[in-house]
Amino acid sequence: MNAAAAYTTSTGEAFQFWVLAVVAVVGALCTVLMKKAVHSALCLAGTMIVLAVFYLANGAYFLGIVQIVVYTGAVMMLFLFVVMLVGVTAADSLKETLKGQRWLAAACGLGFGVLLLAGIGNASLTSFEGLGKANAGGNVEGLAALIFTKYVFAFEITGALLITAAIGAMVLTHRERTERAATQREQAEARVRTGKQVPPLPAPGVYARHNAVDIPGLLPDGTTSELTVSETLRARGQIRDVSGEALADLAALEQRAEARLGRIERAEEAGK
């Protein structure tokens, strides 16, 4: 069946193409236009999956799988990790700093696209064999045969390249500690010397119903204390301020207590 799918573009494939092509383009556009990096990453992943499907449809089964596994699986996840590292919610303002950059870029992209399309339109693409013969012995075997015969050197070199890249990545990201880490005593002395926040930081607000690190504790006057939340969350602006409802709960509690005490008094009168 896949052989047949190889060299006749069936209406099914056409349908599939038109639907998925739209999806792919939309995904690509979102990748470019989304405000938050996370969203871009997800959209890109979607586009890549679509592309994987297209590979399969074009009879490149091995590549299709690799596309899903390596790209959508590994590379995109790597992206997401980095995004997390940098800060998911750190959205870069879309306000352009370079004068005219955006319009130039758009124009370039557009013009380039037009050029490519025009080029493809002019190209005389008459031949259409389909991969029937090539994939006769199985697609993977065919590729393997080529890789290990004709493209063996290129293959080896790409291997070397990968290793180098891996080492390079490690070298770049690894940070050697150049000076001895300060001991607790030293830190304490430093704190005393600087004179701010001598005791340990206060704990976050902990209540019967809420127990989370992102809730600041309340000061005696009922206002919140930023210090009680870890600064990473502070930096991301993810502090949940619940002081309002806490006070409301307190009020309700007292009222209920009043009621109970009242009932008790009535019970005493009935006993006489």
Place this chain on the structure above:
Amino acid sequence: MSQVVNAGFPLLTATAAVPALGAVATAAVPAARRTAAKWLALAFSLATLALALVVLVRFEPGGEQYQMAESHAWIADFGVRYELGVDGIAVALIALTALLIPFIILAGWHDADPLAGSDSGSDAGRSYSWRPTQGFFALILMVEAMVVISFEATDVFLFYVFFEAMLIPMYFLIGGFGDRAAPAQFAAGTAGGGDEAAATQRSYAAVKFLLYNLAGGLIMLAAVIGLYAVTADDLGQGTFSLQQIVQARASGDLDLATGTERLLFLGFFFAFAVKAPLWPLHTWLPNAMGESTAPVAVLITAVVDKVGTFAMLRFCLQLFPEASKWATPAILVLSLISIVYGALLAVGQRDIKRLVAYASISHFGFIILGIFAMTTQGQGGATLYMVNHGISTAALMLVAGFLISRRGSRLIADYGGVQKVAPVLAGTFLIGGLATLSLPGLAPFVSEFLVLVGTFSRYPVIGIIATFGIVLAALYVLVLYQRTMTGPVKDEVRHMPDLRIRELVVVAPLIALLLFLGVYPKPLTDIVNPAVDHTLSVVDRHDPKSDVEPVRETEAAK
């Protein structure tokens, strides 16, 4: 090739090589041994002078055009040869160069000493590595070497290389070694501020000099390449050799299209006109001469600029005779403008050195006028003029330098009554000035009159207008002398010392030479005449005949 390449001692190469070696040696002298460097440079320049005199003696005026020729392949692929040879004109100018350099070195004896006082502090810091004196004298010798070899080169490319390379040492000489007069001149501000201003002025002048000449040089380069292309087309194998090209043109193997020849001519002429300098390409000269020290100024105007006028004679006329004739009217008018214009501006100057500079512009006008008058008297006179102008300007400018170094100002207004306190200085200054206004009995008169006669005999009107130059010359020289030397003695100059021995040694020989060449220029004319005749035969122009055949002495005696 009608020239015999003498296998003997390469005299011309030696003449150019000795100063070059001297430059290297002088530069290599350790920083502390300044005086040693000076003496070394002087010795080398004197050796060069000796060699130049040998050349002068061994040159037979009657002989073939280019003598003591040397010829070796240099860049075979492009037909570039290391080809040297001297005709009478070149011999005279080489002698002049070699003669002037020792005086320049002597005159600049203290000009490059590290300044005492004001910036000695900073100097002490650098004194291990900082070696201005060695640099100064090394650069002067380097310039001498390049000038000499470009007088000798008979290969256009070889000439071009050194014609351009000359700019580098000159640039550093102008920009690097200012006038000791500068601080006092800006006496309004603090001396330091004065130094500052002077330094900026200086670098401005140096850059201007460089850019002007580079522009000219680039255009010439284009013309040189064009020439090569043309020869390559017509002769099959391209060449830069002057003699080959001239012969080929004479024999008709090489005939340039009129347009091409004119373009090439203009390319060459532009470069030489900048160097000469010819109005309106002259404005670099006053700045350069004004800002640099007097010896360097002499080097510029008396030696380096001569290469320009010399090259007009040797290359422009001989390579492109037809185009030269075509361009003659325009060039004559330009040189005429230079003469009058330069003189008038000299009258209007307030700065001694700039005055001399504009005077030189006027004189260069005379030289170019003589060259393009295309008569024996004109070109002979022009050649003499190159030599005489070199000597006379050297005399005037060096004495002016001594004067300036005493008072520390270049402004004419700062002087007055010097004659009373320093009579010898004033006397030598006056003689230099009289030479500049070409008083009969001093060398420049002969050449100037020859130029005038030569021009007049072919272009009477131009000749007459040029004659106004001598009145203007009298005007600016005497005004300068009157304002500086005569009148009541100013307090600033009251204690000015008279010329010292070293300075007398510099000036006296020059003055003696001026007198000698003024009274008995025959040796020089004998050397120059054949060369001039040859040039004229190449251009084929002949002196106009006199209208009437005069009665001979015999019958006149009746």
Place this chain on the structure above:
Amino acid sequence: MENLIGLLIAAPLLGAAVLLCGGRRLDRVGHWIGCVLAGASFVIGVVLFAHMLALGGEERTLREHLFSWVPVGGFQADVAFQLDQLSMTFVLLITGVGTLIHVYSTGYMEHDERRRRFFGYLNLFLAAMLLLVLADNYLLLYVGWEGVGLASYLLIGFWQHKPSAATAAKKAFIVNRVGDMGLSIAIMLMFTTFGTFAFGPVLASTDRASEGVLTAIGLTLLLGACGKSAQVPLQSWLGDAMEGPTPVSALIHAATMVTAGVYLITRSGAIFNASPDAQLVVVVVGAVTLLFGAIVGCAKDDIKKALAGSTMSQIGYMILAAGLGPIGYAFAIMHLVTHGFFKAGLFLGAGSVMHGMNDEVDMRKYGGLRTYMPITFVTFGLGYLAIIGFPGLSGFFSKDKIIEAAFAKGGTEGWILGGVALLGAAITAYYMTRVMIMTFFGEKRWQPDAEGNEPHPHESPKSMTIPMIVLAFGSVFAGGLFSLNEAFVKWLEPVTSFEHGHSPLSAGAVTGATVAVMVIGVALAWAQYGRRPVPVAAPRGSLLTRAARRDLLQDDFNHVVLVRGGEHLTRSLVYLDHTVVDGVVNGTAASVGGLSGRLRKVQNGYARSYAVSMFGGAAVLIAATLLMRAV
């Protein structure tokens, strides 16, 4: 014998060299060296004169060829001398008077610490002047011509700490340069016309050249003569030249140098004879100057300036005579010689007076000096009589002849010229008498000067009086000797080809007229200055007087037109050179700088904008290739 000619020049030249280079150690003997060498040259001159007399009239021209000076192509200039009767006359005059004045100067300059240099300059002048009159070609003459100009420059400006002196010297040199320009153009014309500029060939072949050319040559020569001889329009320098020491005024600006113009015209007689137009211009110039100088002389109160005006006027006579052609040359030279005697004498007298009067020059502050300095009075008086043409004294003979010749020019021209000459004679008598009276007669008018030291007029030392006496003798007898059966004319005839003029008036009538006008002039002057006392402060005077005091406004004209105009021209040119010629270049440089500065902004360092340009470039390339393919 010929090679003595070189020595003639060499002696004073040597003196100049020794004195100027000798340095202080010669200060004590310097002046004597100068006198001895001048005298030596005079002796040589006399010897040559004797030798020449021994020869026959025809071969009296001695030549000496030293060496070839500037040989370039057809241009052959030699250093060669030619001593004929004309040159001989000048040689004797120059060396003779020169020596006397040297002697005089020893006394006059006694108290000047730069006396040695003064004598050096005087010797230099003698050498140059001798070269001028001995040269056998025009170029060599030109050398002498400028040489005397230089000497006069140095001597006028000798007291150069006085700004007035320095300015006067400069003015003299530059005005002369204008004349020299004429002379050099004349030489060029000769070279292009005849192919040579030696006296012999040129003068012998004038008949072969066209008259137009000859006129041009003549006029340019005249321009030169005007410069050197202070003729209108180039006369303005002579008055200021009196700033120089008095011996200088006597030697250079009265006796010798200023007469060089006359020598030039006489020497070039052949050219002028061949071109009547040139001659006409010459006589006009002479006549105008004659009156001009005389009028100026009447108005000056400065004794030297008055004498200078008189010099101008007398040279006007000579030029006039020279312009008359063969009938005048001889008399021009004769008047030149006699004038050399009496004018030198007068100047020396004036110098002696100033010497006694603390260098006071204003005649209104003199008066009655005849009793204080008798010798000066007598010699000055004899010179006075000579110049006004008192019968029997030398001035009488020479001037009378010139006036006669002027009439002999014939036609209305003759009458006009003769009349002018007569009028000049009258004015001469007038102003000379004025000088005489104001200086030596009347009561004394001098007062103590600013420092309060009263001048004590006294007779000058021997060294000064003796030359004055000798010159006085000359001014008395020279004319008479020369006129004894026309000795002088005959002597000069071989050179200047004399012919008798045919005057419409008889010689006697002319003489009578001359004497008559002379008497009238004297009488007028006596009436004005002799009968009533002379006011010390100069009266305002008539318009003419005031103009004449200012040299008839000629200087003002020069100042306004030439000096001021020149200043404006140069200043505007300097500005132009700085803004336009230089501005173009600097403008180009500046524009290039600005452009690069603007281009620099493209390199903003943002990777993205670089990327845009790269990407756009790629797009353009693709488009280009596609288009190529499409085409």
Place this chain on the structure above:
Amino acid sequence: MNPVNYLYLSALLFSIGAAGVLIRRNAIVVFMCVELMLNACNLAFVTFSRLHGNLDGQIIAFFTMVVAAAEVVVGLAIIVTIFRSRHSASVDDASLMKL
């Protein structure tokens, strides 16, 4: 349907990616756009291999993926380092080339 449409699609995606590279300032997103461009190329390769009926196109696409992976690894490492040093992932902040 004509498989050339795949090529058109790849061209479109490539242009969009390019525009993104030029427009976005967040280095990570820029990288994503680069990936997008690479994938577009891959699609073209694959399509061509199908059109011409041989597998070389796929091989090239395969190599492209490898290289892309390497590039991502190193690139992200660089981004992280930059972020550490200057607390920002904006490419404009790394504009030290400006004079």
